Amino acid sequence: MIRIPRPVVPAAVCLTALALLTACTAGAATTPGGGYAAGGAGMQMPGMQQGQVVLPMPQSITADPNNPAKSQLRAAKTFDLGLLLVDGTGYTIYRYDRDSTNPPRSNCTGACADKWVPVKAGGNLAPVDVDQSLIGELTRDDGSQQLTLAGWPLYHFTGDSEPADTSGQGLDQAWYPIAPDGKKITLTQDEWRQNAFGV
Numbered sequence: 001m002i003r004i005p006r007p008v009v010p011a012a013v014c015l016t017a018l019a020l021l022t023a024c025t026a027g028a029a030t031t032p033g034g035g036y037a038a039g040g041a042g043m044q045m046p047g048m049q050q051g052q053v054v055l056p057m058p059q060s061i062t063a064d065p066n067n068p069a070k071s072q073l074r075a076a077k078t079f080d081l082g083l084l085l086v087d088g089t090g091y092t093i094y095r096y097d098r099d100s101t102n103p104p105r106s107n108c109t110g111a112c113a114d115k116w117v118p119v120k121a122g123g124n125l126a127p128v129d130v131d132q133s134l135i136g137e138l139t140r141d142d143g144s145q146q147l148t149l150a151g152w153p154l155y156h157f158t159g160d161s162e163p164a165d166t167s168g169q170g171l172d173q174a175w176y177p178i179a180p181d182g183k184k185i186t187l188t189q190d191e192w193r194q195n196a197f198g199v
Contacts, residue, residue, distance in 0.1 A: 070156065071123025071147065073130045075180040078164055084177045084185055085149065087156070088125055090163025094155045095184055097174040101151030104138045108155065116168075116175065119154040121145035130180045150182025 069088030076086040085093040094116065098107050108116050121137035122145055136148040147154045157168035157175070168175050169185070176184035 068123055069125060071120050072125035073119075073127040073135060073147070073149065073154075073180075075129035076164070078166075081166060081169075081177060081185050083179055084166075085130065085154075085180050086163070087119065091156055091160055092164065092166050092168070092177050093119060093149075094157055094168055094175050095149075095152040095178040095182075096155065097176070097184070099153050101148075104136065104148045104151045104153060106138065106140055106146060106153040108153070109141055115158050116155040117158060118144070118146040119156060121147045134182060149178060149180075152178060152182055154178065 067089060070091070072088030073093070074086050074088060075083055076090065077083055087093060096106075096108055096116065099105060100107070106113075106118065108118075118140060127135060130149070134150045136151070137145050138148055138153060140146050155175075159165075159167045161167075166177050169177055176186055179185055
C-alpha cells in the first residue's frame with residue numbers, strides 16, 4: 001500500500017530539489033574558466049554570473065487519461081481521509097451516487113464525462129491492495145469500457161491538480177472518493193487533524 005501524506009507533498013518536492021542542488025554543486029568540478037563541469041548535471045549559461053548553475057527540474061505528474069497507469073487501481077493511505085482508491089499515478093478515484101450498481105451503469109455522459117473522466121478498462125497493470133473480485137467493467141453508451149469497483153463505475157476528476165487531491169469530494173452532493181471496498185468517503189478520518197490545518 002502506498003502512503004500519501006498530503007500536506008507534506010510540497011515539502012518533499014522542495015527537499016528533493018534542495019538535495020539535487022546540493023549534489024550537483026558539491027560534485028561539480030571547477031573548470032579553468034571558473035565555470036562548472038558536472039557531466040551535464042548543471043551548465044553555465046551565457047549572461048550568468050560565475051558559479052551559477054541551471055538544474056533541470058523534474059516534470060510534474062499529469063492527469064493524462066491515456067497514461068496506462070491511469071487504469072491501475074491502488075489502495076492509498078492519506079493523511080486526512082484514511083484509506084482510499086487511487087490510480088497508478090496517485091490520483092484519486094471517485095464514484096457517483098446517481099450511478100447504479102445492479103447492473104452497473106454510468107449516468108455520467110456527455111459534458112459530465114468531460115469533467116468526470118471514466119477510468120478506462122483494459123489496462124495491463126495489476127491492482128495493488130485491492131480485492132480483484134470486486135473489480136469489474138461495464139460498456140458505456142459510447143461503446144468504451146469503464147472499470148467498476150463493487151459495481152460502482154469509477155472516475156477521475158479533472159479538477160484534481162496533483163496526486164491525492166480530493167477537490168471533487170461532495171460536489172453536487174453526489175461525487176465522493178471511493179474506498180478500496182467500494183464504500184464512499186464522506187468525512188475525514190480524524191476531525192482533529194482536519195481542524196488542525198484549518199480545512
